Amino acid sequence: MRWDWRGLIAGGLLVAGGAAAEPDPVRQAELLNLLEQDCGACHGLTRKGGLGPSLLPEALADKTDAALLATILDGRPGTAMGPWRPMLTEGEARWLVEQLRKGPQR
Ligand code: HEC
Structure with missing residues (x-):
């Protein structure tokens, strides 16, 4: 299935969540490893x-999901923050945002 994340945002599905499947536990472990x-x-x-700047919950409090x-998937042109779209699906990137909101668990 192909998701256009811009469409998801426009449709408000992003807020509803759950539409694009969460990564399975094996992939979650891989993603946490990637994050670290x-x-x-x-x-x-x-x-x-x-x-790069702090990604702790306090630092991201005033930024929207x-x-x-968008920053994770497409990067910030002209900065060291590159696009991760080639490595991550939209659902995986969204899961990473959730992890950033939660903060490091160890
Ligand atoms: C090569 C260095 C580098 C790597 C690797 C990198 N980033 Fe970044 N990231 C940056 C820089 C530099 C910025 C700030 C860009 C700017 O000045 O706007 C940034 C910005 C961000 C922001 C926006 C923060 C804010 O305050 O708005 C997020 C979210 C983010 N990165 C997440 C990630 C995630 C998740 C990964 C791994 C998948 C990652 N970054 C990998 C360098 C990096």
Whole structure:
């Protein structure tokens, strides 16, 4: 199934959630590893920031899920934040945003 995330946002499905399936537990573990290792290379192992800004819940409090999702999927042109769309589905990126909202669990 192909999802156009812009359409999802426009349709408000993003807020309703659950429409695009959550990654399965194996993929969730992979994604958490990606968050720690790959994202962590710039945002810090504990998400406190480094080359990239802090991704802790406090730091993201005033940003919308849609903005964070767009940044993860498409990156920020002209900055070190690259697009992760080639590596992540929209559902996976949305799950990562949920993890960022929750904060590091260990
Ligand atoms: C090569 C370094 C690098 C990597 C790897 C990287 N980022 Fe970033 N990221 C940045 C930079 C730099 C910014 C700030 C861009 C700007 O100045 O607007 C940023 C911004 C962001 C933002 C927006 C934060 C805000 O305050 O608006 C989010 C969310 C984010 N990154 C998530 C991720 C996730 C999730 C990953 C892994 C899938 C990741 N980043 C990997 C460098 C990186």
